[in-house]
Each structure stands twice: as C-alpha cells, then as structure tokens.
Amino acid sequence: MIEAEGLTKRYGSKVAVNDLSFTARPGTVTGFLGPNGAGKSTTMRMILGLDRPTSGTVRVDGKQYRELREPLRTVGALIDAKWVHPNRSAHAHLRWLARSNRIPVSRVDEVLDMVGLGEVAGKRAGGFSLGMSQRLGIAAALLGDPKILLFDEPVNGLDPKASTGSAASCAGSPTRAAPCSSPATCSPRCR
C-alpha cells in the first residue's frame, strides 16, 4: 500500500505537487492522470525517495522508501528507462541490482526471459532502442518480485505486441477505483 498525506513539492516558486493525499491499495491499479507538467513524475520520485517533499509524507507499506532494507523486494519501479550505465550489459545491470538487494542471480535470467531480452542479455545497454530499454527497466522492476510496481509511462516505445500484452495482463487483475483527491490524480479502472 502507498499512502500520501499532504504531499507538496516546490521548486523555488514553482509548485509541482500541491497538498496531494491518496491511498493506493493492494490489488488495484492506480493511475496518475494529468497534463504535461501536472506533477505525476514528481509524485513518483517522492514515493521512491528520489525527491524530498517540501511538506507532507508518503509511505510504502508503512515506511519511508529509505527505511526499506531491501526495497526491490517491496516496490519495483521504472521511472527513466535510460537510467542505465551505457557500457554495462543488460545482465550486468540487473546483476548489481540483484546483489544490492540479496536477490539470487538466477532471477536475472528469469526476468530477462520474461521481458523478451534473453537473447541480448550480454549486449551493451547503451545500444538498446527505447523499447528495449523500457523492457530492461520493467525487468529491473520485477527483479525482487515486489508486491508494488510503480511505472512512469512504461509503454513508451514498446511495440504493439508488448503494449497489448501488458493491457491483457491488466484486464485479468482485480481493480477498484480509489478516491481522487486532486485533479491531477485518480485511479481509473484497468482497461
């Protein structure tokens, strides 16, 4: 579960997120909807401790992200698919993530196969297309088999087959709309 209370982020005089409160409950697909610049990515970065709120709190399973001992086992995230050292192979990138969270290295091969990158596991991530990078980011999010997955525009660059695949798996999930607490935030039913 993710719980935000009065979450606010200002960059100088710019208010990126204004007094946002919401609960993203287990077994639901919760979406952040809003125009460009509405504060969706900033909200996700605050959930993951990559941005510090100006005020308010956000907790993942009752804790701040930085308090999670092996965070990849609780929450898997894809925020920026190009955040990978370009000279590392897909396998090497996932290996260090796995080791940092005491995840068996055997899991690296599993998630690479899941996202269809098994055949290019040894290739430099810097040479990947956007869609391949997105797949690698999704593999990283799945690495710790977490209960919570947090994705920022995950189908950017994915081919129709991959995009439809994610929609199909979504269609089978139990979903429930959570209350909207800000114009920029709501929880649509999975379509």
Ligand SMILES: Nc1ncnc2c1ncn2[C@@H]1O[C@H](COP(=O)(O)OP(=O)(O)OP(=O)(O)O)[C@@H](O)[C@H]1O
């Ligand atoms: N590091 C930063 N420094 C200054 N302003 C920032 C910073 N990060 C984001 N902003 C500003 O905060 C606002 C919200 O940005 P954010 O990236 O969260 O929007 P978004 O809803 O994810 O947009 P998009 O749909 O285009 O991805 C924007 O006005 C943006 O310019």
